[in-house]
Amino acid sequence: MTHKIILICTTVLMFFSVQAWSAENSKNDLKVKITDDLTGITVKHNGKTVTIERNQDQANTIAEDFALTSRACPPFCIQPMDLLPGVKTIGELEMLDFLKRKAAGEPILIIDSRTSDWVEKGTIPSAINIPWTKLFPQSSTYEPLEVEGILTLQFGASVSDNIWDFGSAKTLVFFCNGPWCGQSPTNIKALVNMGYPAHKIHWYRGGMQAWNALGLTTVQP
Missing domain, CATH: 1.20.5 (Single alpha-helices involved in coiled-coils or other helix-helix interfaces)
Structure with missing residues (x-):
């Protein structure tokens, strides 16, 4: 036995x-790694495990939705590299680091600021969708009570007698379609105007255009 x-x-x-x-x-x-010693990272998206890695087809080309070079400006104007004082602009490796840290349990949110029609075409794994229309006061869908719910229930802020406390608020990482897209900058500016600490906000300026150009994994919601 x-x-x-x-x-x-x-x-x-x-x-x-x-x-x-x-x-x-x-x-x-x-054959196509992210860096010399990094092949991919694993995250959760809607309860499912997703591995973010690069497309292994070396003949792969960027998706048609992100192939246009000359959208009309306005509204599709090139965004600055430094959006607001205190808000840090990041690239793909920094975004992947935030994704890893979020997967490890750190209080971080990855936020897709695009409208649902764009998000349905694919987003970064583990991102949540908060379209710019929710936080922008001049938007027709702006609702103060809904914004308060986003700030408290999702971002971890608190409010008492109309005074906001962002001491325990989460680190936020925003993105949208790319350097020509104003959706995530609109969200970021709205939050900073509300008093959200700029140093707790990061901006992935390259957005989905750069993410797709590098063949990185996307998921549909």
Whole structure:
């Protein structure tokens, strides 16, 4: 009996060792990595596990929705690199770091500021959608009570006697369609005007255009 138990345990250990070896080798076999030592990261999106990595088809091209170079300005004007004092502009590697930290449990929200018609075409895994129309006071869909709910229930701020406390508010990372898109800048400016600390806000200026151009994983909501 003892020999049988030892044999079973040895077989199980060998199985998992082979699985781990195969997984590691499959990672090493990837020809298109994110960096020299990073093949991908794993996050949760709507309760499902998603691995963010780059498209392995080296003949792949950018999606048609992001191939246009000359949208009319206004409204599709090139955004500045520095949006507001204190708000940090980030690139893809920084976005991936925020995604990893969020997956590890840090109080971080990745926010897609686009309207639903754009989000339906694909978004960054683990992002939530808060369209610019929700936070912009001049928008026809702006509702103060809904904004208060977003700030308290989702962002972790608190309010008492109309005085906001952002001491425990989450770190927010915004993005939209790209350097020509004003949707995430509108959200960011609205929040800063409300008193949200600029140092708790980060902006992925490249947005979905840059994300797609690098062949990074997207998901549909």
